Amino acid sequence: MSEFEAARVRVVAISVDLPEESEPLRKKAGYTYTFLSDPNAEVIRRYDLLHQGAGVNGHDIARPAEFLVDSAGVVRWANLTDDFRERATADEMLAAIRTLP
Amino acid sequence: MPEQEAAQMKKKWNWRIWAGLLTSVAAFLSYLVLFSRYPLTRDVPWVNFLLFAASGVLLFLGLRKAYREPQVYRGKISGAIAAVISTAILGLFCFGIFYASKQIPKSADAPKAGQKAPDFTLVDSTGKSHSLSSLLSEPMEGPGGVQTAPRAVMLVFYRGYW
Numbered sequence: 001m002s003e004f005e006a007a008r009v010r011v012v013a014i015s016v017d018l019p020e021e022s023e024p025l026r027k028k029a030g031y032t033y034t035f036l037s038d039p040n041a042e043v044i045r046r047y048d049l050l051h052q053g054a055g056v057n058g059h060d061i062a063r064p065a066e067f068l069v070d071s072a073g074v075v076r077w078a079n080l081t082d083d084f085r086e087r088a089t090a091d092e093m094l095a096a097i098r099t100l101p
Numbered sequence: 102m103p104e105q106e107a108a109q110m111k112k113k114w115n116w117r118i119w120a121g122l123l124t125s126v127a128a129f130l131s132y133l134v135l136f137s138r139y140p141l142t143r144d145v146p147w148v149n150f151l152l153f154a155a156s157g158v159l160l161f162l163g164l165r166k167a168y169r170e171p172q173v174y175r176g177k178i179s180g181a182i183a184a185v186i187s188t189a190i191l192g193l194f195c196f197g198i199f200y201a202s203k204q205i206p207k208s209a210d211a212p213k214a215g216q217k218a219p220d221f222t223l224v225d226s227t228g229k230s231h232s233l234s235s236l237l238s239e240p241m242e243g244p245g246g247v248q249t250a251p252r253a254v255m256l257v258f259y260r261g262y263w
Contacts, residue, residue, distance in 0.1 A: 001242070001244070004255065005241065005242060005243060005244075006243070006244050007252070008241070008243045008244075008249065008251050008252045008253075009251055009252060009253050009254065009255050010236060010237075010241050010251040010253075010254045010255070011254075011255045011257060012231075012236055012254055012255065012256050012257065013257045013258075013259060014223065014256060014257065014258050014259070015258065015259045015260065015261030016261045017261040019224060019225065019226045019227070019228055020226075021261075022225075022226040023226040023227070025226075026226050033257075034225055034231070034236070035225060035226040036223040036224065036225055036231065037223060037224050037225070037226070038223055042221075043219075043221040043223060044258065046219045046221065047211055047212060047219060047258065048206075048208045048209065048210035048211040049206075049208055049211060049258050050206060051205060051206055051260075052206075054205075054260070055260065055261065061260050061261055062258040062259065062260060062261070063205045063206055063208060063258075063260070064258060064259055064260060065208065065211060065258045066255060066256065066257050066258070067212060067218060067255070067256040067258075068253055068254075068255050068256075069218040069233070069237070069253060069254045069255075069256060070252070070253045071237055071238075071250065071251070071252060071253065073217055073218055073220075073233065073234065073237060074215065074216070074217055074218070075212045075213065075214050075215065075216050075217070075218050076214055076253065077214055078211065078212060078213055078214055080208055080211055082203055082205065083144075083202050083203050083205070084202050084203075084205045084260070085137065085143055085144060085198075085202045086140075086143075086144055087140075087259070088257075089140055093255055097252075097253065097255070100252060100253055
């Protein structure tokens with residue numbers, strides 16, 4: 001069981017990748033994450049995370065970002081770095097989870 | 102060294118110059134292929150800077166040999182060219198690390214703490230559809246094998262296959 005499952009937090013990974021592209025990633029993660037497909041970057045745009053033309057072949061993709069959303073649908077923690085090489089580590093995400101009531 | 106001997110002696114291959122050039126290429130490529138995957142070596146690419154430093158040392162030593170012992174070693178011109186190429190590779194690397202990777206959108210309207218997370222419905226990797234509310238309410242396996250609704254959902258937006 002992953003630390004997130006132990007904390008009863010569902011991890012949902014979202015990108016423009018198609019379902020068949022994400023399924024191997026889900027397998028690699030031990031089936032502990034949910035991978036969602038946003039091929040037209042609609043939801044990515046709704047969250048204002050669009051990085052135009054930054055993907056392979058100039059595709060629109062998301063810039064990296066993490067959001068902890070509580071059971072009422074309210075964002076409790078948002079992480080957007082200013083460098084696309086950086087992402088939140090598992091430890092940073094778990095620390096944010098510990099601040100939940 | 103007697104002139105006749107010097108003219109007849111075959112010049113030695115200046116391996117340091119080629120090792121230096123190869124090391125700078127390795128310094129660049131290894132970041133893309135390997136070190137960019139792990140936060141410890143990705144955020145501050147210290148391994149790659151060490152490799153570039155090693156490349157610099159090798160090129161310096163090789164060029165010094167070529168200029169101090171020109172009858173013994175080759176590499177005055179090729180060494181200078183290799184040094185210029187390696188410097189360009191280092192420059193490209195630094196540009197990528199210090200400038201290009203910071204060119205991301207401001208995302209000023211991304212939801213902040215305290216705001217409602219925008220609703221959505223997307224398909225998962227098995228083809229099943231999920232809305233944000235279903236992700237927040239559908240039971241998941243927790244400690245002790247008990248299935249309960251999650252306390253929270255961690256949305257991780259990532260670049261995807263690139």
